[in-house]
Structures are given as C-alpha cells and as structure tokens.
Amino acid sequence: MKSVILQIATKYIKWLLVTFALIALLRGHNSPGGGFIGGLLVGLSVVFHSFTYYGAECVKRSLKIQPEAYIASGLLLILLSTLPGLLLKQSFMAGIWISVPMPLLGDFKIGTPFLFDIGVFMAVIGVTLLFFFTLNSIVRWK
Amino acid sequence: MYFFSKIDAVAGGAEFYQKIVWIPQAGIDFEFVLNGLTLAFALLITGTGVLVFLFSHAYMKSYKNLGIFYFYLFTFGAAMLGLVLSGNLIQLFVFWELTSFLSFLLISFFHEKEASRSAAFQSLFITGIGGLVMLAGIVLLGSVVGSYSVSQWVEHASLIKAHRFYLPGLLLIFVGVFTKSAQFPFHFWLPGAMQAPTPVSAYLHSATMVKAGVFLLALLNPILGGSPEWTYILTLTGAITMFLGAYFAITQIDIKAVLAYTTISSLGVLVMLLGIDTVLSIKAAVLFLYVHAFYKATMFMVAGYIDKKTGTRDLNELGGLIKSMPVTFFIVLLALLSMAGLPPMLGFLGKELIYEAKVQSPLIAPYVLVLGVAGNALMVAVALFLLFKIFLGKPNRSLPQSCKDDWAFVIGPALLAFLSLFFGIFPGLLGKTIIEPALNNIIPISYPVKLKIWHGFNTVFFLSLFTVAVGTSLFLLIYKSEKVLRIWRVANHKFFTIKLVDVFDHILSGFLAFSARKTKLIQHGYHRYYILTIFVLTSLFLWYQVYITIGWDLDNVFTLKPFYVSGLVVIMILSTIFSVLSKSRITTIITMGVTGYGLALLFMYYSAIDLAITQIIVETLILVMFVLILQRLPLFAKLSSKASRLRDLLIALSFGTVMTVLALKSINVDFNHPISDYIINNSYSKAFGKNVVNVILVDFRAFDTLGEVVVLVVAALGVFVLLKTRKT
Numbered sequence: 001m002k003s004v005i006l007q008i009a010t011k012y013i014k015w016l017l018v019t020f021a022l023i024a025l026l027r028g029h030n031s032p033g034g035g036f037i038g039g040l041l042v043g044l045s046v047v048f049h050s051f052t053y054y055g056a057e058c059v060k061r062s063l064k065i066q067p068e069a070y071i072a073s074g075l076l077l078i079l080l081s082t083l084p085g086l087l088l089k090q091s092f093m094a095g096i097w098i099s100v101p102m103p104l105l106g107d108f109k110i111g112t113p114f115l116f117d118i119g120v121f122m123a124v125i126g127v128t129l130l131f132f133f134t135l136n137s138i139v140r141w142k
Numbered sequence: 143m144y145f146f147s148k149i150d151a152v153a154g155g156a157e158f159y160q161k162i163v164w165i166p167q168a169g170i171d172f173e174f175v176l177n178g179l180t181l182a183f184a185l186l187i188t189g190t191g192v193l194v195f196l197f198s199h200a201y202m203k204s205y206k207n208l209g210i211f212y213f214y215l216f217t218f219g220a221a222m223l224g225l226v227l228s229g230n231l232i233q234l235f236v237f238w239e240l241t242s243f244l245s246f247l248l249i250s251f252f253h254e255k256e257a258s259r260s261a262a263f264q265s266l267f268i269t270g271i272g273g274l275v276m277l278a279g280i281v282l283l284g285s286v287v288g289s290y291s292v293s294q295w296v297e298h299a300s301l302i303k304a305h306r307f308y309l310p311g312l313l314l315i316f317v318g319v320f321t322k323s324a325q326f327p328f329h330f331w332l333p334g335a336m337q338a339p340t341p342v343s344a345y346l347h348s349a350t351m352v353k354a355g356v357f358l359l360a361l362l363n364p365i366l367g368g369s370p371e372w373t374y375i376l377t378l379t380g381a382i383t384m385f386l387g388a389y390f391a392i393t394q395i396d397i398k399a400v401l402a403y404t405t406i407s408s409l410g411v412l413v414m415l416l417g418i419d420t421v422l423s424i425k426a427a428v429l430f431l432y433v434h435a436f437y438k439a440t441m442f443m444v445a446g447y448i449d450k451k452t453g454t455r456d457l458n459e460l461g462g463l464i465k466s467m468p469v470t471f472f473i474v475l476l477a478l479l480s481m482a483g484l485p486p487m488l489g490f491l492g493k494e495l496i497y498e499a500k501v502q503s504p505l506i507a508p509y510v511l512v513l514g515v516a517g518n519a520l521m522v523a524v525a526l527f528l529l530f531k532i533f534l535g536k537p538n539r540s541l542p543q544s545c546k547d548d549w550a551f552v553i554g555p556a557l558l559a560f561l562s563l564f565f566g567i568f569p570g571l572l573g574k575t576i577i578e579p580a581l582n583n584i585i586p587i588s589y590p591v592k593l594k595i596w597h598g599f600n601t602v603f604f605l606s607l608f609t610v611a612v613g614t615s616l617f618l619l620i621y622k623s624e625k626v627l628r629i630w631r632v633a634n635h636k637f638f639t640i641k642l643v644d645v646f647d648h649i650l651s652g653f654l655a656f657s658a659r660k661t662k663l664i665q666h667g668y669h670r671y672y673i674l675t676i677f678v679l680t681s682l683f684l685w686y687q688v689y690i691t692i693g694w695d696l697d698n699v700f701t702l703k704p705f706y707v708s709g710l711v712v713i714m715i716l717s718t719i720f721s722v723l724s725k726s727r728i729t730t731i732i733t734m735g736v737t738g739y740g741l742a743l744l745f746m747y748y749s750a751i752d753l754a755i756t757q758i759i760v761e762t763l764i765l766v767m768f769v770l771i772l773q774r775l776p777l778f779a780k781l782s783s784k785a786s787r788l789r790d791l792l793i794a795l796s797f798g799t800v801m802t803v804l805a806l807k808s809i810n811v812d813f814n815h816p817i818s819d820y821i822i823n824n825s826y827s828k829a830f831g832k833n834v835v836n837v838i839l840v841d842f843r844a845f846d847t848l849g850e851v852v853v854l855v856v857a858a859l860g861v862f863v864l865l866k867t868r869k870t
Contacts, residue, residue, distance in 0.1 A: 024755075028833060028836045028840075029830070029831040029832070029833055029836055029837065029840075030831055030832040030833055031832070031833055032751040032752050032755060032833060033752070033755075033833070033836070034752060034833070034835075034836040034839065034840070035839075035840070036756055036839075037752065037755050037756055037759065040756065040759040040760065040763065041759060043763065044759055044762065044763060047763065047766055051766075071855050071858065074851070075851070075852075075855065078848060078851065082848075097830060109830050111830070113831075113837075113840040113841045113844065114840075116840045116844055116847070117836075117840045119851075120840070120847065120851055123851050123854065123855060124851075124854065126855075126858070127854045127855060127857070127858040128763065130858040130859075130861070130862055131767065131858055131861055132763075132766075132767065134861050134862045134865050134866065135767055135770050135771065135861070135865070136770060137865070137866075138865055138868075139770055139771075
C-alpha cells in the first residue's frame with residue numbers, strides 16, 4: 001500500500017532528517033547530540049525513504065556514495081584524527097585544538113575530537129545502511 | 143673463510159664472545175660464542191655448505207623454483223650457524239625450530255609428490271614436538287639457575303646437578319635431542335626425509351641438521367654430564383640406534399635409503415660416545431663427527447650424480463658403472479673405505495678411537511662392545527656391498543647413459559674424499575687445530591690430542607681385524623648369492639610387523655579423529671544451545687558469588703519514585719509478559735519495542751538525553767529490521783514443546799534475577815573517588831565541551847570508541863558476507 005501523500009512528503013522529510021542529523025553532529029560537543037546519533041538519524045532517513053518511495057534497491061542504486069565507501073572514509077577520518085597528536089609529539093590521540101576566529105560568532109574552536117566525531121558519523125552511516133540494504137536484499141516482497 | 147681464519151686463535155685458547163641484549167626481563171638475549179666446540183661445528187657447516195651449493199648448481203639445473211630453493215638452503219645454513227654459535231639456550235631453541243621448519247620446506251620441495259609432503263610433515267611434527275619438550279626442559283633448568291645463558295649454567299653446574307629438577311630437565315632435553323638426531327625410537331622420520339632433493343639430503347640430513355642434537359649434548363656436557371643417568375640413557379639409546387641403523391641399512395634397495403640408515407647408525411655412535419663421557423670417548427666423538435661428515439656428504443652427492451646419469455637409484459638395477467664413471471669410482475672407493483674404517487683413511491682412525499673408548503669405558507664395556515662390533519661389521523658389509531654392486535659386476539645394458547659430465551658434480555665429493563685420505567695420513571693437523579680446542583670445551587680439563595695411525599698390536603687392533611673379517615664374510619655371503627639378501631628382506635618385513643612409522647600415523651589419525659568428535663560436541667552450531675550454555679553458567683557463577691561475598695540483604699535500595707515512573711515500569715513489565723505469551727509474531731516484536739521505548743523514557747527521566755535519543759533511534763531501526771526479517775519466516779510457527787519452554791523460562795528467570803540483584807547490590811558498593819567527578823570538573827576546561835557524555839566518547843575515552851566503531855564495522859561486514867554468500 002503506497003500512500004501518495006507520504007511519497008511526496010518523503011522527498012522533503014528525508015532532507016529534514018538529514019539536517020537534523022547534521023545539527024546533532026555539530027552541536028554534539030556542548031549539547032545532546034554527537035556522531036552516533038547523527039549517523040543513526042541519516043540511516044533512519046534512508047530507511048524511511050526506501051519504505052515510502054521506490055524500495056530499497058532503487059534507493060541503493062541512486063545513492064551517489066555506497067555504504068562501503070562511507071565506512072571506509074569514516075575509519076580513515078578516525079585514523080587521521082589520531083595522528084596530529086603523534087606529529088606534535090604528544091601521545092597518540094591527544095586532543096589538539098585550534099581556535100578559528102569567525103566574524104560574527106566569535107572564536108570557534110575545532111580540534112581532533114571533532115574530526116573523530118565526524119569519522120564516527122560517517123562510519124555509523126555506512127554500517128546502518130549496510131545492515132539495512134543487506135537485510136533487504138534477501139527479502140522477497142510479496 | 144672467516145671461520146677458517148679463526149682457527150689459530152681458538153686453538154691457542156681464545157674464545158670470542160658477543161652479546162646483544164634482547165629481552166632482559168626474561169633473560170633472553172642474543173649471545174654469540176665462538177670457542178673450540180662451536181668453531182668445529184661452524185667450519186663443518188660452512189665448509190659442507192659451500193660444496194653442497196656447488197653441487198646443487200649442477201644437480202638442480204633442470205628444476206623450476208630454483209630461486210626459492212637457494213633461499214631456503216641459504217637460510218637454513220644461516221639458521222644452523224646461529225644454532226651452533228648460540229650462547230643463550232632460548233636463542234638456541236629459536237634457531238633449532240628454524241632449522242626444523244626449513245628442513246620441512248626443503249624436504250617438501252617437490253611438493254607435487256604426496257610422498258614428499260607427508261614425509262616433510264612427519265619430520266616437522268616429530269622434531270617440532272621434540273623441540274617443544276626440549277624447551278620445557280630448558281625452562282625448567284633455567285629456573286634453577288635464574289638465567290638461560292650457557293656460561294651461567296656452566297658456573298652453576300653443581301647446583302643444577304644436585305637439584306630435584308635435574309632428572310626431569312635432563313629427560314626433557316633428551317627428548318629434543320633424540321627427535322632431532324634420529325635416535326631410537328624417533329628415528330623413523332629420517333629415511334622418509336630422503337624425499338628431499340639430494341643436495342638437501344647431503345647437507346641437512348647427513349652433515350648438519352641431524353648433528354644439532356649431538357651439538358647440544360656436547361654443549362651441555364660440562365653442565366649436565368657425568369651423572370649415571372646421563373651415561374646410562376645416552377649410551378643405551380646410542381648403542382641401540384647404532385646397531386638398528388646398520389642392521390636395516392643392508393636390506394634397503396634405494397641408495398639414499400641405505401645412506402639414511404647408516405646415518406642413523408652413525409648418529410647413534412655419536413650419542414653413545416657422548417654418553418660414555420670419558421676423555422677418550424669425547425675425543426673419538428669429535429673426530430667421528432668430521433669423519434662421518436666427510437664420507438657421508440660425499441656418498442650422498444655421488445648418489446645424486448648417479449641418479450642424474452643413469453636415472454635410477456635402485457640397487458637391483460645398477461651395476462658395472464666403473465666403465466662409464468671411473469673418477470667417481472675412485473672417489474666412492476675412498477669414501478666407502480672410510481666408512482668401513484679401513485686404513486689409511488680417516489675413518490680408520492675414527493673406528494680405532496671408538497673401539498679404544500669403548501674398551502676403556504668403565505661401566506658398560508661388554509654390551510657396548512658387542513653391539514659396536516656387530517654394528518661396525520654390518521657397516522663394513524654395507525660399504526663393500528655398495529661399492530661392488532654399483533660399480534663392479536656386469537653393467538646393466540638397459541640403463542641410459544647420458545653423456546653430459548659436469549665437473550661441478552664431482553668436485554665436492556672429490557674434495558671431501560680427498561680430505562678423508564689426507565687427514566688419515568696426516569691426522570695431527572686436524573687434531574691440533576680443531577679437535578683439541580673442541581675437546582677443551584666439552585670436558586673442563588685440558589688434554590693434548592695426539593692422533594696417529596698405528597697404535598700397535600693391541601686389543602683395539604685385533605677388534606678392528608675381527609670386525610673387518612666378519613664384515614667381509616657377510617658381504618661375500620650377500621653378494622655371491624642374491625637369494626640370501628632377498629630372504630633377509632622378507633624376514634625383516636615379516637619380523638618387524640610393528641613399524642614405528644605406522645605407529646606414528648596411527649597415533650596421529652587417532653588424535654585427529656578424537657579432536658573432530660570433541661569439536662562436533664562443543665561447537666555444534668546451534669545458536670540456541672550456545673546462548674543456553676552462556677546463560678546457565680553465568681547465572682550459576684553469579685549466584686555463587688553473590689551468595690559468598692555480598693549476601694542477601696536488600697535494605698536501603700528501594701526509594702519511592704513519582705507515579706509516572708512507576709507506571710512506566712509497570713507498563714514495561716506487562717508488555718514483556720504480553721510479548722512472551724502472544725501467539726503472533728508481529729505482536730511479539732512490537733511489544734518488545736514498547737519495552738525499548740519505555741527504557742528510553744526512563745533515560746530521559748534520569749536526564750541521560752544522549753542515551754535516550756540513541757535508544758529511541760536504535761529501537762526504531764531494530765523494529766524495522768525485525769519486521770523485514772519476518773517476511774522470510776514461514777507463515778505458521780512450530781511451537782516448541784512444553785518441557786523446553788519451561789526450561790527456557792527457568793533459565794531466563796534465573797539469569798534475570800541474578801542480574802537484578804547484582805544491579806541493586808552495586809548501588810551499595812561505593813568507591814572512594816568516582817571518576818565522574820574528574821570528568822565533570824575537567825570537561826569544559828580541558829576538553830572544551832559541555833556535553834559530558836559526548837566528551838567522554840570522543841575525547842577522554844576516545845580509544846574505546848575507536849574499538850566500538852571497529853566492532854560495528856566488522857559486524858556490518860559480517861552480516862554482508864554471511865548473507866550475500868549464502869547458497870539460495
């Protein structure tokens with residue numbers, strides 16, 4: 001049973017969910033949120049989209065970046081975030097922060113934990129999507 | 143060349159030593175020692191190594207994978223050298239195992255042949271297990287001294303000998319030695335190792351690797367030797383091996399098999415001499431080491447050459463080769479004369495010394511002498527038999543005579559045979575330079591070494607005469623009438639029905655079958671039973687622990703909560719019960735979801751917002767995936783029997799209760815400084831984050847998160863692989 005209203009609404013709701021995910025990722029350090037939650041929200045949006053729209057295989061093919069690539073890039077980002085500590089002669093995975101002055105928002109601090117969080121975000125996206133697409137591929141829809 | 147240059151210095155009493163520290167806490171360092179004993183072996187290894195490389199250049203020309211072959215051979219030489227130069231026993235063990243492994247690779251070089259593979263496996267298995275047993279012995283005795291350095295052991299030799307670990311350690315080390323040097327009853331892998339290419343047999347299984355055990359005995363003699371256990375065990379085993387090897391050598395058909403069994407016999411001689419442990423016997427042992435290497439390597443290389451030329455190594459087919467291979471005949475004559483112990487070869491000196499040692503040995507002279515004479519007589523017979531059968535007599539017309547004659551084939555054997563002759567006539571050179579320093583290392587007293595050919599008409603001389611006489615008559619008996627040999631072969635076959643090789647195979651397959659049965663029992667593949675085992679055992683252990691340590695009193699843990707929280711908990715409990723009792727699958731899944739969402743609400747009540755959000759999303763995703771899976775299950779469920787449901791209920795209740803009790807109890811257990819204080823205080827100042835949970839995840843405990851992400855990735859990949867590669 002496909003609902004036309006839901007189908008059309010999904011096109012926008014899906015992007016809403018992704019936005020929520022990005023917001024969760026960015027504010028994770030100071031408010032509830034973080035990499036895991038962001039990644040799960042993106043996964044959720046894809047699941048939602050595939051149920052209401054054309055089915056999971058279609059969604060999978062239309063994805064510009066495949067889940068395995070998400071996983072790989074996530075792990076790579078995590079690895080990269082551990083290296084500045086070594087390069088600056090501190091211990092492995094030491095948190096290195098730099099302060100970026102932005103015109104209206106004041107000083108903006110970014111550092112390796114943030115990079116780590118983005119890596120976790122990507123990896124969790126990939127994992128969730130991989131789970132979902134694989135499970136879906138063995139299902140025979142009646 | 144390097145080792146050659148050190149001969150003078152070492153003969154003068156010098157000893158070279160170098161140490162590289164490796165794992166000081168465990169007492170394992172790299173210590174390299176160059177003294178008389180090690181130099182003697184090192185020269186042997188490097189000398190025969192050069193000649194074998196030369197020989198294999200000619201022999202292995204037509205085979206592929208030569209690059210790997212030379213790599214293996216070279217690495218083996220290096221490992222063997224490392225073994226003899228070791229000053230630390232753990233280091234020696236490492237090299238020991240390396241040589242076993244490389245021997246395995248070399249034996250199975252013609253890996254297309256099933257026989258090669260199984261022979262290689264057999265050799266690796268036996269020497270490997272022996273090596274491990276030996277390691278146990280080394281560790282045991284090392285714990286007495288407190289170090290694994292040989293020099294330390296020598297210093298504390300009397301301490302070791304008086305300790306109660308002496309006998310077990312000795313026996314364990316003996317097992318290692320016996321497996322490596324092919325002593326009875328571990329000797330049966332050596333004839334199998336003849337599957338290797340002939341240069342390998344010449345190098346490993348005659349001159350170097352099998353002598354490693356002998357080397358260890360010589361090395362440890364100043365420490366462990368001199369006791370009656372040492373003497374009796376070694377002499378007995380050595381003598382039996384010596385006789386058995388020679389006995390079985392006569393009835394073999396393949397030249398290499400004959401050589402293998404005579405090698406076993408010679409190794410037995412060496413072990414026996416080291417067991418007798420008098421100055422004379424050690425002197426004889428070192429001399430015989432070289433004697434044997436000279437003639438055995440020669441014979442192996444010649445056997446390979448004959449194989450290349452005529453295409454066969456079968457003694458029944460060969461004959462009359464003197465006409466086509468005259469030079470080879472001369473070389474073989476020299477080598478076999480040495481093997482038989484006839485003058486003026488070095489072998490004669492060797493045999494004389496051995497007899498002298500046996501005659502003068504204190505306790506066990508009679509049976510050692512008898513076995514020795516019998517063994518040597520057999521060796522004489524074998525030597526003469528080989529000589530006459532291969533080269534003299536009527537040539538076999540049906541054999542191909544290839545015309546290519548490579549000098550590289552001949553130079554190695556020629557040189558070695560010549561050395562047998564040379565040192566036989568001028569033994570002093572060998573004595574002063576090599577044997578004396580080695581002797582001084584094995585026996586802690588200085589003893590000048592004088593070797594000469596003629597000792598006079600004494601007992602030893604008559605023994606030698608007697609041996610040669612018996613041997614020659616035996617040979618004549620076999621050579622003249624072929625029937626005798628054939629009957630002997632059949633008799634052997636019938637008499638020795640229990641062959642050790644078969645015992646080994648039997649034990650191995652029995653062990654494998656046992657392992658397979660046991661694995662099937664425990665790793666049965668039923669997920670349900672795995673979980674059951676985990677739950678039952680865990681609850682039992684936890685019940686036991688709770689009972690012993692904390693006790694059962696549960697006051698001060700229950701506080702009253704607002705009505706909505708308790709209402710929520712009641713709903714959760716009800717939905718759990720409902721999901722267990724419901725008959726429809728969808729209902730079960732959805733009511734389990736209620737539990738999950740309820741948990742999220744509880745998290746929110748306790749202000750764990752991140753946890754709550756994560757729990758809600760994860761619960762949703764899990765519900766979705768469960769519903770997906772549902773599509774695959776059959777429409778009508780087969781409900782399990784009442785009995786198994788009851789069992790499951792009991793287990794679940796028990797496990798759940800014990801976890802509850804544990805959780806309740808943990809409220810009362812307090813630690814002094816909860817780490818949460820530190821984290822809360824420093825979360826903003828050091829890590830610039832106000833969300834403590836997130837800060838813990840990505841900063842304070844980021845390494846754990848890394849591990850968790852990797853686990854997630856592996857799980858996802860696992861799901862992918864398992865589901866995509868199913869056979870539908």
